[in-house]
Amino acid sequence: MYENRLYEALKEEMLQEITQTDKREGSFVNDIISTSAMKGEEVWAELSRAVGVFFKKDCTGEYCDRFAEEYGITRKNGKKAKGTVTFTGEAGVDIPVGTLCATSAGLMFVTTEVGSIGASGTVSVPVEAEDIGDKYNILAGYINTLPVAIRDITGVTNGAAFIGGAEAETDEELIDRLLLRLRTPATSGNAYHYLQWALEIEGVGNAKVFPLDNGPGTVGVMLITSAGRSPGEDVINAAAAHIEGERPIGATVSVYAPQEVVINIEAAIQISASTTLEAVKKEYQSLLSNYIKNSVFVLSNVDYYKCLSMFYDIPGVVAVKSFLLNGAQKNIPISEKQIQVLGSITIGGVVAG
Template identity: 30%
Template sequence: MYEGQTFETILERMLNRVTNNVDKRQGSIIFDALAPAAVMFAQYYIDLEINLDLVMPDTATDEYLDRVAVELDVVRKPAQKAIRAGQFYDSGNGPIDIPIGSRFSIDDVDFTAISKTGPGTYKLECETAGEIGNTIAGQLIPIDYIPGLATAVLGAVLVAGSDAEDDESLRARYFDRAQKPITSGNKYHYEYWAKQVQGIGDARAIPVWNGPNTVKVVLITDNKRSPAPEKIAEADSYIRSVMPIGVDLTVAGVRELAIDLSGALTLETGVNVSVVLGAVSDGLDDYLKSIALKEAVIRYSKIANIILDADGVIDYANLTVNGGTSNIVLDPDQIGIVGTVDLS
């Protein structure tokens, strides 16, 4: 909006207001007197442009986007702590119980035992919120002495940790709220409620899916996968707390359909096929995530283009997607995920 308000433009406009019987050349008294003011005015216009961007929903960032979004009751989701399984053994490799609240360390990240799930098996909560709690694996070191404990192992991810919601995800939820008419208990309302739950990246509400007065809400995580049972239960509980009475509600994770590729590749000389397979897998993953719960068709032609776009690929032959050469049509509660990529 203010791109034209440059130092040169402003200075020229100021000098034009000075009578022509005064020396206005560069280095003159009037030129040197007006130039610093023109610099400041140009900076003010830059600041105005920045400030305008910070109050508009399509360009606001960070805390300024938070302020815009809250006007429609859309609040940034905070980081969430990962919940992991932990197994604990004595010197004879038998399971051993530990006190609830026991703390353990691994790779400078600490975990706390929060509940027992079986003999020598516990749920451990990462003390640091975010995705960092999902990726660590190996042996735990007890922070405090636990009698009889010989080995502690950090196991599977039970509830994935997540970083604080990024700007683009928050912006998308804001525009969803602004553009989709939410009325009491319509499908958009159920989707809106579901996406308020930390870790739920998107949702699809299916009205009358099992007869009158039934609603099914299908969930995916921020990483476009089916949520853990604990997260589905959390979403179910929250939606029930705010939805209209008398509705038969079902909340479920999406059904994941593995997308398997098979075919032959013609590669440039010296290209490592494993590198190509990695690039194709990454491209397929990006594509499937981009359409998850948004499009009902996985397109054969799109997958073919992903293969051709991989560095080092000249051509392909006999490409099959899940054994065929046609588009894959998904059910309303289904998404595609990367399966086997068998290209050689």
Template identity: 30%
Template sequence: MYESQSYDVILKRMLDRVPITLDKREGSVVYDALAPAAAELAQMYIELDGTLRLGFGETTSGVYLDRRTSDRGVTRKPASPALRKGMFWNGGNQPFDVPIGSRYSCEQLNFVVKARLTAGQYELECEAVGESGNSVFGVLLPIDYVAGLACAELTDVLLPGEDTESDDQLRIRFLQKVREPGTSGNVADYRRWATEAVGVGAAKVVPLWDGPGTVKVVIVDTERQPATPSLVSDVAAHIEEVRPIGAAVTVVSAIGLAVEVAATVTLASGYSLQMVQDSFIQLLEAYLRETAFELTYVSYARIGTLLIGTSGVLDYTGLTVNGSTGNVALQSEEVPVVGAVNLGV
């Protein structure tokens, strides 16, 4: 709105208001008196334009986005800790039960035992919130002495830890609520209730999937990957608290469909095959995240575009996706995940 109010435009408008009988040339008293004021007014218009953008959901950010979304009851999801599986053994290599609340470390991160799953297996919570708790695996060392414990290992991710919700993720949920208002348990309501849960990246709702009064909610995590059983349970519990009376709700994880890519590439000078393959996998992962729950197929042409656009690739031949040279169809509950990627030279 204020983009046209530049320094030159403002200064010209001010000089035009000065009588022609006075010297208005650059360096004159009139010019030198008006130029600093024009510069300050131009800066003010720039700041006004930024302030105007902060007032709209599509262009605001940070704390101003929080204030905008809170008016509609949408709040930013806080960072959450990872829940992991820990396995414990005694000196005879038998499952060993450890105290609830005991603490262990793995690669500079600390974990606390929260609940017993089965003999020698426990649910552990990372003491550091965020995604950092998802990526460590291996030997657990007790912080405090546990009599009888011989060894321990950190294994599965039961519920991924999440960083604080980004502006883009929050904006999507806010605009979804504004543009698709819920009305007593319609599809928009169930989608909103599912995505309110920490760790959910997207949801698909199937009404009347098993007859009158039934609803199926299919979810993925924030990486648009199949959800863990713990995340499915959390979403089901949340929806159970807010759903209309009489609705029978089933929450399931999306099914991962592996997308396997093979091709022969011509490498640019200075690039190794491993470098190119790693870069291509990153691009492929980003594309498949965009595809999840948005398209009904994985585009063969798009994957070819990603491959030729990968740094170090001059050309390619023999591209196949899941063994064919066509699009890969996705069923209603499937999301694409990266499978085997085999690039040759």
């Protein structure tokens, strides 16, 4: 808004107002004006930043929280992923609270209860992620390391996937939730009302509401996480309890998670000597992950040619020799109660001759 209020422009404006004395570079007047113009630029810069906090879409940090608090909305602080791991070792060995276990990538988890190896040589103990975030939502078998060795413990693993982790709400997500309340007429338990109630729950990134889901007087609320995945039972139960306390009398509400349609990629590509297969795979996984996540609740299919063409957005990819989406050369349909999630990516390739 005040981009032209910079040092040179301010100095020139002030010098033009002076006509009866020496104002050349190096003169006393020029030096005084230079200092004033420098400080003036700082003032205008601060004012320009201040203007941003006047508008909800442009604000950041604590100002987002202040805007939201005016309407009874508070920022979601994120959640830690939780699950159960199984320790293997000598019978009678204790597993204290706070014992660390980890994935091969270094994601750390901490035991939250005491355990003791039984006669079977194993014990299952609840754990939670070291920190909040959806990166801790891991697949079964990913936990395989003890960062601090425990005598007579020979192994650790997780038999089931962890899906409870959630990121803290960003400024943009918080303001979008506030604007949703302001822009959509949520009254008397209409669809917008159920959507707002669902989004108030920690761990819910988005929701889809189905009026008359199972006939007259029924409502279905389908939840996903901020990572575009199906939430855990704890999130579903929390949302159901919250909606139950808010809904109009007479409505029968079902809160549930969508069915996940796993998207697997198999490709053979030709690359130039300027890149590596690992570099291409990393970039492709990032592009595909964003496409899949951003298409949840938006697109009714995963486009075969869209997924294939992403390779040509990666520097060093010369040609795609073969490409399969879930084992076939066709789009993957997604029904209204399903969501698409990224599965495995298998890429083979050769350097172009």
